[in-house]
Amino acid sequence: MNHFPTFEVIPAVDVQDGEVVQLVQGERGTETRYGDPVEAAERWIDAGARSLHLVDLDGAFDGERANAAAIEAVVDAVSVPVQIGGGIRTADEALSLLDRGVDRVILGTAAVENPDIVAEIAETRPESVVVSLDAKDGEVVVEGWTKGSGLTPAEAATRYADLGAAAILFTNVDVEGQLEGIAAEPVRELVEATTLPVIASGGVATLADVQALSDAGAAAAVVGSALYEGRFTLAEGQQAIEE
Secondary structure (H helix, E strand, C coil): CCCCCCCEEEEEEEEECCEEEECCCCCCCCCEECCCHHHHHHHHHHCCCCCEEEEEHHHHHHCCCCCHHHHHHHHHHCCCCEEEECCCCCHHHHHHHHHCCCCEEEECHHHHHCCHHHHHHHHHCCCCEEEEEEEECCEEEECCCCEECCCCHHHHHHHHHHHCCCEEEEEECCCCCCCCCCCHHHHHHHHHHCCCCEEEECCCCCHHHHHHHHHCCCCEEEECHHHHCCCCCHHHHHHHHHC
16 A cells, blocks of 8 residues: 555654754754644644644653653544554553554664664555655764664665565655755656655755655655745645646
8 A cells, every 4th residue: 555646745743841842953942833733733734734744852852752742632522533653662662552553653763773663563554654864964873863874875775675664764864954955866866776665754844855756756755844834835746746
């Protein structure tokens, strides 16, 4: 089952201290706050979102899900597919989220440190694991982007396709959260190296960036700051691809 029959713009709802925020290059202390997660989620759905990307930022940094209540409130409030990441470290945690109605769980550090967790979840819930590969200078980094893994995104993606991952979420940390545009080439290289759909994240500032990611072969783009700051609307982002 392909979750992305056509290219999709997915709004990001990143939660820190129970509020929606956007960080610059993933650095704590750089956040701009955008209010209540449920309100943000409902706003994006009203604007035409086909799915949502939820991240527990405190979980991503601290390794445990700190905003579970806020995020579960969003899951309960919306009727579109939701993918969730940030601090999911065990198969049991992932499965309990899937049982709660989450469509896809995003595993980053856990999948890099223990690839078998992907197979363990995919065995009972196929098509539900998205592996998050965050790259800095062409190397996959983990633990809130603080530690190198020694793998290139292409090497890592091949490994996870074999283990049953449904998609790769690829974040280019070099351009993340800066609203200065994307780097299309690393996305294109990853798309060519893997059979899995690639969801691109990081740096989208303009409609041209959305178009470039689509042209590079990405299945979807996660967009945060540009939507929250009104650089373009969700409808415009989706239309840019469909025209």
